[in-house]
Amino acid sequence: MQQTRLDTARIRAARQVIDPVFLDTPLYRCEALEPRLGCAVSVKLETANPVRSFKARGTEVVATLLAGQGPRAVVCASAGNLGQALAWSGRERGLDVTVVASRFATAAKLDRIRALDARLELVDGDHEMARERAAAVARSDGIRLVEDSLDIETCEGAATIGVELAGAAPLFDTVLIALGGGALATGVGHVLKALAPGVEVICVQPLGAPAMTYSWRQRRVVTTDSTDTIADGVAGRCPVPAVLEDLLLVVDDAVLVREASIIAGMRLLLEHAGLVVEPSAALGIAAILEDRDRFAGRHVVTVVCGGNVDLDAYHRWVGYEGPS
Amino acid sequence: MQQTRLDTARIRAARQVIDPVFLDTPLYRCEALEPRLGCAVSVKLETANPVRSFKARGTEVVATLLAGQGPRAVVCASAGNLGQALAWSGRERGLDVTVVASRFATAAKLDRIRALDARLELVDGDHEMARERAAAVARSDGIRLVEDSLDIETCEGAATIGVELAGAAPLFDTVLIALGGGALATGVGHVLKALAPGVEVICVQPLGAPAMTYSWRQRRVVTTDSTDTIADGVAGRCPVPAVLEDLLLVVDDAVLVREASIIAGMRLLLEHAGLVVEPSAALGIAAILEDRDRFAGRHVVTVVCGGNVDLDAYHRWVGYEGPS
Numbered sequence: 178m179q180q181t182r183l184d185t186a187r188i189r190a191a192r193q194v195i196d197p198v199f200l201d202t203p204l205y206r207c208e209a210l211e212p213r214l215g216c217a218v219s220v221k222l223e224t225a226n227p228v229r230s231f232k233a234r235g236t237e238v239v240a241t242l243l244a245g246q247g248p249r250a251v252v253c254a255s256a257g258n259l260g261q262a263l264a265w266s267g268r269e270r271g272l273d274v275t276v277v278a279s280r281f282a283t284a285a286k287l288d289r290i291r292a293l294d295a296r297l298e299l300v301d302g303d304h305e306m307a308r309e310r311a312a313a314v315a316r317s318d319g320i321r322l323v324e325d326s327l328d329i330e331t332c333e334g335a336a337t338i339g340v341e342l343a344g345a346a347p348l349f350d351t352v353l354i355a356l357g358g359g360a361l362a363t364g365v366g367h368v369l370k371a372l373a374p375g376v377e378v379i380c381v382q383p384l385g386a387p388a389m390t391y392s393w394r395q396r397r398v399v400t401t402d403s404t405d406t407i408a409d410g411v412a413g414r415c416p417v418p419a420v421l422e423d424l425l426l427v428v429d430d431a432v433l434v435r436e437a438s439i440i441a442g443m444r445l446l447l448e449h450a451g452l453v454v455e456p457s458a459a460l461g462i463a464a465i466l467e468d469r470d471r472f473a474g475r476h477v478v479t480v481v482c483g484g485n486v487d488l489d490a491y492h493r494w495v496g497y498e499g500p501s
Numbered sequence: 502m503q504q505t506r507l508d509t510a511r512i513r514a515a516r517q518v519i520d521p522v523f524l525d526t527p528l529y530r531c532e533a534l535e536p537r538l539g540c541a542v543s544v545k546l547e548t549a550n551p552v553r554s555f556k557a558r559g560t561e562v563v564a565t566l567l568a569g570q571g572p573r574a575v576v577c578a579s580a581g582n583l584g585q586a587l588a589w590s591g592r593e594r595g596l597d598v599t600v601v602a603s604r605f606a607t608a609a610k611l612d613r614i615r616a617l618d619a620r621l622e623l624v625d626g627d628h629e630m631a632r633e634r635a636a637a638v639a640r641s642d643g644i645r646l647v648e649d650s651l652d653i654e655t656c657e658g659a660a661t662i663g664v665e666l667a668g669a670a671p672l673f674d675t676v677l678i679a680l681g682g683g684a685l686a687t688g689v690g691h692v693l694k695a696l697a698p699g700v701e702v703i704c705v706q707p708l709g710a711p712a713m714t715y716s717w718r719q720r721r722v723v724t725t726d727s728t729d730t731i732a733d734g735v736a737g738r739c740p741v742p743a744v745l746e747d748l749l750l751v752v753d754d755a756v757l758v759r760e761a762s763i764i765a766g767m768r769l770l771l772e773h774a775g776l777v778v779e780p781s782a783a784l785g786i787a788a789i790l791e792d793r794d795r796f797a798g799r800h801v802v803t804v805v806c807g808g809n810v811d812l813d814a815y816h817r818w819v820g821y822e823g824p825s
Contacts, residue, residue, distance in 0.1 A: 198529050203549035205522050209613065225527035225546050229775055289533065451553055451808040453775045484775040 181423040182329055183367040188336040195237040195337060196269070199226050202338075204345055204478070209449040214462070215469045217476035219349055220450065221342060224458070224484030228289070230410075231482050232262035235334030235360060239323055240266035242330065249273055250320040254311035256304050256357075256409050257286025258483050259325050264295035275320075277311040279303050283409055283455075286485050303404065305414050326358030326420045335361045339368025342478060346373035349476040353461030356380035356389055356431060357411030359420040361482060366427030380424070380431040381460035383439060386412040390431040392421050407494065408439060410457035410483055438463035444495045446481070453491065455483045505747040506653055507691040512660040519561040519661060520593070523550050526662075528669055528802070533773040538786070539793045541800035543673055544774065545666060548782070548808030552613070554734075555806050556586035559658030559684060563647055564590035566654065573597055574644040578635035580628050580681075580733050581610025582807050583649050588619035599644075601635040603627050607733050607779075609811045627728065629738050650682030650744045659685045663692025666802060670697035673800040677785030680704035680713055680755060681735030683744040685806060690751030704748070704755040705784035707763060710736040714755040716745050731818065732763060734781035734807055762787035768819045770805070777815065779807045 192200060203222040210218045223231035236259065243251055250273040253263050260276030267274035276290050280299040290297050298314070300306045308324075315322035325331050342352060342365065352369060354362045366378045382390045385406030391399040398421055404412040424431075442462030446452045461479030465472050516524060527546040534542045547555035560583065567575055574597040577587050584600030591598035600614050604623040614621050622638070624630045632648075639646035649655050666676060666689065676693060678686045690702045706714045709730030715723040722745055728736040748755075766783030769790075770776040785803030789796050 198527075201525065203522075203527065205550050208551065208616065220549075222549050224775060225544075225549055226529050227532065292532065447777070448812055451548060451777045451810070453771065453777060486775070488772055 179426055181363060181367050181426050182419060183332055183336060183363065183423065185368060185371050188333045188340060188368060191238050191333050192337050192340065194241040195234055195334065199233045199237065200337065201341060204341065207450045210445060213445055213449065214465045214472070216465065216472040216474060219476065219478045221338065221478055221480045223338070223480060223482050224452070224454065228258070228261045228265050229484040230258040230262065231335060231338060231361065231480070232258045233265055234337050235331035236262040236266040238330040238334040239263070239328065240270050240272055243272055243321060244270035248320060250318065251275070251323055252277065252311050252314045252320055253323040253325065254278070254304065254307040255325070256412065257282045257290070258410055258485060260290045260295065261286055261293065261485070263323060264290050264293035268294055275314060277307045277314065279307050283485060283487050285487050289485070303414070304412060326360040326363070327417045331360045332364045334364070336364030336368050338480060339365040343368055343372035346376055349376065349478045351377045351379060351472065351475050351477045353464055353477060353479045354378065354380050355411055355457045355460045355480065355482050356382040357457065358413055358417065359389060359424050361480065362428055363420060363423040365480065367423070370427045377429045378427060379464065380428050381464040382411060382431065382433055383408045383460070384433045384435055387433050388414050389416045389421070389424070390433050392416045393424055393428065393431040396425060407436060408456035408460065410455060411460070432464050434460060434463040434467055438466050440494045441466055447495055452481060453484055453486065454481055455486045458482045458484065503750055505687060505691050505750050506743060507656055507660060507687065507747065509692060509695050512657045512664060512692060515562050515657050516661050516664065518565040519558055519658065523557045523561065524661065525665060528665065531774045534769060537769055537773065538789045538796070540789065540796040540798060543800065543802045545662060545802055545804045547662070547804060547806050548776070548778065552582070552586045552589050553808040554582040554586065555659060555662060555685065555804070556582045557589055558661050559655035560586040560590040562654040562658040563587070563652065564594050564596055567596055567645060568594035572644060574642065575599070575647055576601065576635050576638045576642070576644055577647040577649065578602070578628065578631040579649070580736065581606050581614070582734055582809060584614045584619065585610055585617065585809070587647060588614050588617035592618055599638060601631045601638065603631050607809060607811050610809050613809070627738070628736060650684040650687070651741045655684045656688045658688070660688030660692050662804060663689040667692055667696035670700055673700065673802045675701045675703060675796065675799050675801045677788055677801060677803045678702065678704050679735055679781045679784045679804065679806050680706040681781065682737055682741065683713060683748050685804065686752055687744060687747040689804065691747070694751045701753045702751060703788065704752050705788040706735060706755065706757055707732045707784070708757045708759055711757050712738050713740045713745070713748070714757055716740045717748055717752065717755040720749060731760060732780035732784065734779060735784070756788050758784060758787040758791055762790050764818045765790055771819055776805060777808055777810065778805055779810045782806045782808065
């Protein structure tokens with residue numbers, strides 16, 4: 178089989194440099210969800226940590242490497258979770274962290290980045306503009322640019338989730354992964370293909386931000402002119418070619434879901450699992466809701482990848498007018 | 502020092518029979534809470550498991566012992582969380598589980614007990630009446646009665662939380678524990694006094710259900726005629742003498758908090774930690790809110806002991822009219 182850029186031995190080694198607070202996260206069955214979904218459902222919960230998303234698994238690897246080198250400054254573009262995680266990991270190691278984000282990013286995420294002592298620069302555009310600006314900052318200041326999904330550390334950090342899942346793999350047959358830039362999907366997919374090849378790996382992206390899914394389906398980079406989704410964490414337009422190549426090797430399917438399904442997924446996770454999640458973290462449940470027949474009788478793991486929401490927006494989305 | 506009924510070696514051994522899904526739960530700092538509380542705050546999260554409370558740590562021990570013996574039937578009284586946990590642990594081991602609860606108990610808890618194939622019997626009274634009825638069932642049917650906090654397995658199962666906390670003890674100096682029947686407090690307290698004696702162990706109970714706190718303060722069992730609190734998980738009236746004796750040995754203080762503080766605590770945990778918790782799980786935050794000076798500059802761990810709420814009641818309590 179053709180090889181991804183990722184390396185399973187390096188991924189195992191990554192566990193040694195990641196703060197344990199981000200590792201060995203809860204993986205448990207949520208039977209209360211199951212009558213609504215028609216299949217067995219387990220949750221891999223990545224929100225119960227100091228940055229409330231899985232992103233620190235990658236930034237811990239990046240920051241450890243940087244702390245051992247000369248330059249101690251780093252910049253990234255972020256929709257919010259990567260920036261928060263890099264700020265946390267950088268602060269622990271005395272790094273000078275700059276985060277570039279869209280001024281339309283989730284306010285709760287931007288607030289946390291500031292609170293973690295990072296320098297936050299906002300651009301008057303979307304995440305792709307933030308990426309361009311972060312690259313420009315890196316060039317002009319001569320500092321390290323962390324590029325989510327392109328930088329192998331971000332993929333291999335996320336891949337440690339795969340190691341934890343593989344250890345439990347006989348229990349489930351399908352994994353649903355939010356697809357944005359691709360770090361999480363290539364990371365988890367790489368490990369599962371290596372260690373638990375019987376598990377089907379399915380990526381889920383919003384119909385309103387489908388660039389990587391279109392690219393995966395057409396086996397070439399497809400960009401889009403805009404995004405239109407509440408799932409801010411996965412709202413990219415310009416897939417990275419090297420990440421797409423990896424994704425083509427380790428993912429069995431990529432599906433698109435409607436906004437209404439994402440909201441229904443968030444609501445189910447609140448009502449029947451007691452979990453407040455951001456839209457990207459409900460993509461897996463949304464995929465089941467849109468195709469119950471496909472998942473009937475299976476045991477599905479969904480990676481609940483982040484929980485950073487603006488609560489007023491969350492309440493607007495999820496509302497609450499009695500049980501569903 | 503006088504000895505409690507608990508045994509640290511047995512507690513360590515208990516970890517071997519408890520399903521790992523209930524062990525090594527997240528323990529992490531929630532900096533977003535700290536500006537509101539004036540101290541460093543870490544959460545020990547006991548809600549991310551199949552029964553959404555810490556109670557299964559104890560029922561796993563009970564059910565393991567029972568499964569190795571002749572009679573395979575068991576009954577308990579429960580406000581809901583113990584019953585759900587015993588139903589889960591019993592189902593795993595082929596036990597015949599009966600739960601007696603008040604018909605006023607939290608509906609979500611009763612629904613989950615039924616869904617886990619336990620026989621549920623409701624009494625037209627409070628938790629103390631459920632305790633009496635469970636004892637009568639045990640006598641008439643000749644089956645094992647599990648008495649929360651009195652049965653040493655329930656205390657030593659809960660005490661495994663203490664083992665996990667003790668491993669991180671240099672990081673914090675104070676632990677806040679919800680006080681109801683006393684299993685959690687005596688369990689965690691016993692282990693911390695043995696393994697991390699520098700940590701202050703503080704129990705927190707609602708002013709509306711103060712029997713055990715009054716008992717602790719007067720060093721003798723004090724009962725009350727009624728309870729009046731939303732914290733259903735800790736709403737007892739009749740402390741068990743043997744549990745009080747243990748509590749007197751391992752707890753440094755017992756404080757009472759107002760309902761408004763419990764609600765404010767639930768709201769802070771939602772807004773700044775993204776956690777949906779039941780009222781009992783917010784008692785620790787409530788205690789900080791009521792006495793900021795006492796905790797100023799400290800690093801406090803609060804055990805978030807359960808997340809089973811009726812969502813309509815939760816929304817009524819917590820509401821949401823913008824950030825606090």
